[in-house]
Amino acid sequence: MSKQSTHKAMHTTMQPVLKLLTEINTFMKNEGITGSITYRQESSHMVRCGRSQISLNVSEEGEKYFVEIQAGKRKISGSTTAQANDSDKLKTLVSTLNERVKLMPEVPHMSPMAAIVQGDLNRFNADGALINLDSKVMVDLFRRCGEHFAHGNVEVSGAFSAGVYSYAIINTLVDAPVAYQGSDYNVELVLQLLDHDKKELRVADVGEALNQFDANSLIKQLDASYQLLTNTPRQDIEPGEYDVIFHADAFGDLINYLGYMALHGETYQYGMGMLQQDKHQIGSQLFGNNFTITDDPTDPEVLFARPVGENGIARQPFPLISNGVLSNQFYSDKDDCDRFGIARNNDMDVASIKVATGNGPADFAAMVKSCAKPTLFISFIHYMNLTNAAKGEFTGSSRFGTFLIANGEIKAHLYNQRINDSYHRIFNQIEWLSSQLHHVNMSSTYGMRSASSIACPRFVKVNKVKITGSSAPGKG
Amino acid sequence: MFDHARQVIAYLKDQGADYADIRIHQQDEEESISTMKGDIDKYNLASKQGYGIRVLVNGAWGFASSEVMTLTAMQQAGVQAIAKAKTASDYIQQKVSLAPKAVIQDSYTSPCQIDPFTVSTQDKLARLLQLDSQLADKRFDYWGVSASFYKRDILYIDSEGSEIRRHLIELDAELFAYAKDQNGEQCRRTFNLPQDANGTTGWENIINDAQFDHTARIREELLALLDAPECEKEVCDVILLPEMMALQTHETIGHALELDRILGYELSYAGGSHVDLADFGQLQFGSHKLTARADGTVANSPGSIGYDDDGVKARNVTLIKNGVLQDAITSRQMIMEANAKAGRTIFSASGATSRAQNYSNLPIERMNNINIDPGQDGSLADIIAATENGLLMETPRSWSIGSNRENFHFATEVAWKIKHGKITHMVRNATYRGDSLSFWNALDMVGDERTWQLQPVFQCGKGQPNQIMRLAHGIPACRFKNVQVGE
Numbered sequence: 001m002s003k004q005s006t007h008k009a010m011h012t013t014m015q016p017v018l019k020l021l022t023e024i025n026t027f028m029k030n031e032g033i034t035g036s037i038t039y040r041q042e043s044s045h046m047v048r049c050g051r052s053q054i055s056l057n058v059s060e061e062g063e064k065y066f067v068e069i070q071a072g073k074r075k076i077s078g079s080t081t082a083q084a085n086d087s088d089k090l091k092t093l094v095s096t097l098n099e100r101v102k103l104m105p106e107v108p109h110m111s112p113m114a115a116i117v118q119g120d121l122n123r124f125n126a127d128g129a130l131i132n133l134d135s136k137v138m139v140d141l142f143r144r145c146g147e148h149f150a151h152g153n154v155e156v157s158g159a160f161s162a163g164v165y166s167y168a169i170i171n172t173l174v175d176a177p178v179a180y181q182g183s184d185y186n187v188e189l190v191l192q193l194l195d196h197d198k199k200e201l202r203v204a205d206v207g208e209a210l211n212q213f214d215a216n217s218l219i220k221q222l223d224a225s226y227q228l229l230t231n232t233p234r235q236d237i238e239p240g241e242y243d244v245i246f247h248a249d250a251f252g253d254l255i256n257y258l259g260y261m262a263l264h265g266e267t268y269q270y271g272m273g274m275l276q277q278d279k280h281q282i283g284s285q286l287f288g289n290n291f292t293i294t295d296d297p298t299d300p301e302v303l304f305a306r307p308v309g310e311n312g313i314a315r316q317p318f319p320l321i322s323n324g325v326l327s328n329q330f331y332s333d334k335d336d337c338d339r340f341g342i343a344r345n346n347d348m349d350v351a352s353i354k355v356a357t358g359n360g361p362a363d364f365a366a367m368v369k370s371c372a373k374p375t376l377f378i379s380f381i382h383y384m385n386l387t388n389a390a391k392g393e394f395t396g397s398s399r400f401g402t403f404l405i406a407n408g409e410i411k412a413h414l415y416n417q418r419i420n421d422s423y424h425r426i427f428n429q430i431e432w433l434s435s436q437l438h439h440v441n442m443s444s445t446y447g448m449r450s451a452s453s454i455a456c457p458r459f460v461k462v463n464k465v466k467i468t469g470s471s472a473p474g475k476g
Numbered sequence: 477m478f479d480h481a482r483q484v485i486a487y488l489k490d491q492g493a494d495y496a497d498i499r500i501h502q503q504d505e506e507e508s509i510s511t512m513k514g515d516i517d518k519y520n521l522a523s524k525q526g527y528g529i530r531v532l533v534n535g536a537w538g539f540a541s542s543e544v545m546t547l548t549a550m551q552q553a554g555v556q557a558i559a560k561a562k563t564a565s566d567y568i569q570q571k572v573s574l575a576p577k578a579v580i581q582d583s584y585t586s587p588c589q590i591d592p593f594t595v596s597t598q599d600k601l602a603r604l605l606q607l608d609s610q611l612a613d614k615r616f617d618y619w620g621v622s623a624s625f626y627k628r629d630i631l632y633i634d635s636e637g638s639e640i641r642r643h644l645i646e647l648d649a650e651l652f653a654y655a656k657d658q659n660g661e662q663c664r665r666t667f668n669l670p671q672d673a674n675g676t677t678g679w680e681n682i683i684n685d686a687q688f689d690h691t692a693r694i695r696e697e698l699l700a701l702l703d704a705p706e707c708e709k710e711v712c713d714v715i716l717l718p719e720m721m722a723l724q725t726h727e728t729i730g731h732a733l734e735l736d737r738i739l740g741y742e743l744s745y746a747g748g749s750h751v752d753l754a755d756f757g758q759l760q761f762g763s764h765k766l767t768a769r770a771d772g773t774v775a776n777s778p779g780s781i782g783y784d785d786d787g788v789k790a791r792n793v794t795l796i797k798n799g800v801l802q803d804a805i806t807s808r809q810m811i812m813e814a815n816a817k818a819g820r821t822i823f824s825a826s827g828a829t830s831r832a833q834n835y836s837n838l839p840i841e842r843m844n845n846i847n848i849d850p851g852q853d854g855s856l857a858d859i860i861a862a863t864e865n866g867l868l869m870e871t872p873r874s875w876s877i878g879s880n881r882e883n884f885h886f887a888t889e890v891a892w893k894i895k896h897g898k899i900t901h902m903v904r905n906a907t908y909r910g911d912s913l914s915f916w917n918a919l920d921m922v923g924d925e926r927t928w929q930l931q932p933v934f935q936c937g938k939g940q941p942n943q944i945m946r947l948a949h950g951i952p953a954c955r956f957k958n959v960q961v962g963e
């Protein structure tokens with residue numbers, strides 16, 4: 001899963017789009033309209049497996065144009081599906097919006113539209129092998145997995161998504177669009193062990209190019225977990241506080257929520273996150289000093305690095321949490337920023353978040369060996385949600401293999417454990433972070449494709465995590 | 477467009493499809509308006525057009541979608557779907573077969589008095605700003621109204637001869653207000669405009685003056701919440717009002733009873749279900765006071781669309797009768813598979829719940845209106861009066877559910893403490909949790925028709941690619957015994 005750094009040829013469909021954006025921008029200028037046009041495109045393939053068979057093999061092609069018009073302190077937006085030869089359709093949308101913007105009441109705090117960034121910023125990073133992907137590659141992974149575990153009474157399931165996505169932006173204060181095109185795949189492979197109390201296990205992978213995908217490695221990882229699950233007894237524990245080692249898939253999910261709760265500037269301004277303006281500001285020590293997060297599009301260790309946001313703002317190295325201290329927050333949305341009189345500084349939607357590694361164990365065996373005292377290993381958090389956003393409190397349940405480790409060995413396979421804790425406590429109680437980096441997929445499959453991942457240490461140990469219940473019968 | 481669609485289906489049969497259908501969104505419009513603190517915060521018009529083609533070849537599904545509306549492009553997408561089905565058939569254990577259904581030529585139109593797309597922009601803005609002004613209070617940080625209007629014209633044709641046209645209009649609107657409590661932490665009250673199950677779905681809902689009762693109530697409740705004490709940890713009875721009952725029903729009955737999920741098709745993402753095929757006809761899912769249904773025939777609801785995306789006419793299916801599990805949320809494919817797996821006929825016909833969010837999605841089992849029958853335990857006042865030590869809870873704030881829907885943890889926006897049959901005071905940050913089956917078996921009072929309301933849900937997510945679905949829950953107020961709260 002190493003980063004691909006070679007720049008690839010632009011997908012042939014992009015050139016007519018850039019021409020169309022320029023044409024519509026000129027049309028708007030000639031009509032005396034102030035506004036912007038954003039293009040988004042996806043070409044997605046997905047194969048899904050359940051009950052050890054392919055349940056879905058789909059492709060999706062989508063192209064959308066988003067138009068925003070600002071007339072003084074009045075604003076309106078609209079979107080339409082269109083192809084690159086549909087300039088009349090876009091002109092009609094522009095005209096409709098331009099008529100209707102006059103009906104919008106003035107918004108006193110609205111600032112003038114700003115120019116989007118210009119320069120040598122176009123990036124065409126899509127992998128040709130993912131553009132024209134044969135779904136056989138995806139189906140084969142599940143088939144091979146089924147064959148590998150044919151000796152056990154297991155059901156194979158999972159999802160494999162791959163595709164290409166593009167965006168381009170122009171506005172009437174500039175002459176040239178800025179464009180990005182990327183590709184990604186993400187896959188999750190799950191086994192349910194029918195002869196072992198329906199225990200579940202999972203492996204996942206994310207990457208930018210098809211040659212980073214390694215089916216053998218995924219099946220091998222799954223096999224290792226399979227051995228663990230079939231050779232350990234199922235057990236339950238009493239609710240209480242436990243030291244927990246989170247796998248990157250679980251820790252990445254905690255970081256993703258932390259992003260919204262603490263690093264999202266608009267959320268902070270609205271008071272909807274876990275930080276209160278009178279108690280927490282830029283420069284405040286929020287978390288333990290072993291905890292550092294960055295968003296750096298120039299970092300070779302992150303995936304999907306984009307030099308310009310979908311909002312047309314240039315992206316630079318952006319420290320977020322430095323040794324526990326809040327360094328920056330994302331301000332991406334013009335309407336929200338105008339409300340608070342703040343300038344935009346980034347685009348959180350395309351951020352490439354990385355949590356700095358530490359000196360903790362690099363691999364699974366070393367991680368297990370490091371636990372002398374009873375410690376829980378949580379590989380994944382299912383259905384996290386905020387029980388009290390203002391306090392940073394959340395809940396979620398462990399899934400896909402929760403283990404009790406003690407005396408340097410795995411003692412038992414636990415039922416799924418419910419966590420009720422707060423992000424303040426979790427990120428202040430990190431004992432160590434693994435020295436190895438791992439990429440966790442953060443792309444949702446809802447809406448148009450836009451790849452996202454978090455790079456974080458393979459394992460993170462947190463002290464005194466609150467466990468309040470489990471999936472053992474009668475313990476909910 | 478019907479001609480194009482017919483030609484494409486005939487072409488795909490020629491190309492080797494054993495079954496084919498096409499769904500064309502000829503028109504798909506969304507107008508969204510939101511206000512905040514007396515300003516128009518967003519005004520957006522979105523329009524899209526496209527189609528999805530689904531085929532069965534060698535017993536496997538293939539699906540492709542496109543937005544290029546020419547016959548040639550449709551044929552190309554169809555050929556792509558056939559290729560996908562052939563590839564998928566490399567790894568199947570059991571060929572897909574579809575339960576019989578009637579061949580239908582029909583159309584369905586949402587009941588609507590005033591099409592929101594015919595109302596002038598000025599009138600819409602003025603009305604929403606008027607509602608916004610009713611929510612204002614000097615102690616509040618933010619308040620407003622957000623409303624979305626949807627209009628879709630969908631053609632469906634399949635190779636079995638069905639041709640169905642649907643004109644759907646939906647309206648989703650929410651009131652919201654946020655303020656900081658005595659500790660400087662944010663509290664909120666929100667309200668989704670409920671829809672009258674026997675009413676209509678258009679702009680008439682927004683100009684109904686009853687909405688001013690809701691703006692006043694939301695404002696007053698948030699003001700009271702700011703100075704209310706925190707919910708204490710204890711085990712007590714809980715009375716769930718309809719918004720909270722909708723969540724409880726949605727998460728622990730609805731999702732748990734989707735047949736694709738029970739069979740294991742959602743395992744890698746959303747999870748499985750604690751319900752097994754062997755449980756149908758046997759399992760005491762809840763107390764004898766619980767009767768639940770998947771009712772696609774409710775006159776007015778975002779979950780009522782006439783026909784599902786398999787072309788099956790909406791039905792009213794009893795899921796749980798007097799506490800005993802009877803049926804599931806089903807489609808043509810899944811009932812055949814489940815019956816074969818169980819070796820008996822559990823499901824006699826599709827429940828007509830196969831739905832796709834968009835033309836770009838393959839339809840899967842989705843809730844339509846997952847309702848609970850009203851009971852005979854009187855009005856809300858009667859239930860409160862009969863409660864010695866309890867909490868009355870309303871409006872979901874957060875939800876987290878075990879991967880097999882076996883347990884849950886829910887937080888609410890507002891709650892009231894009940895002692896000796898009377899409400900004593902409001903509490904904030906109330907939460908409760910439980911095991912799904914024991915919770916439903918602890919149901920001991922079900923309110924009558926006066927407490928029954930239809931709660932629309934516009935944000936139910938399921939599947940990969942993830943699809944957001946519109947539906948509703950018609951539910952009464954209910955009481956559950958001995959529930960863990962405040963943890």
Ligand SMILES: [Zn+2]
Binds near residue numbers: 936937
């Ligand atoms: Zn849902």
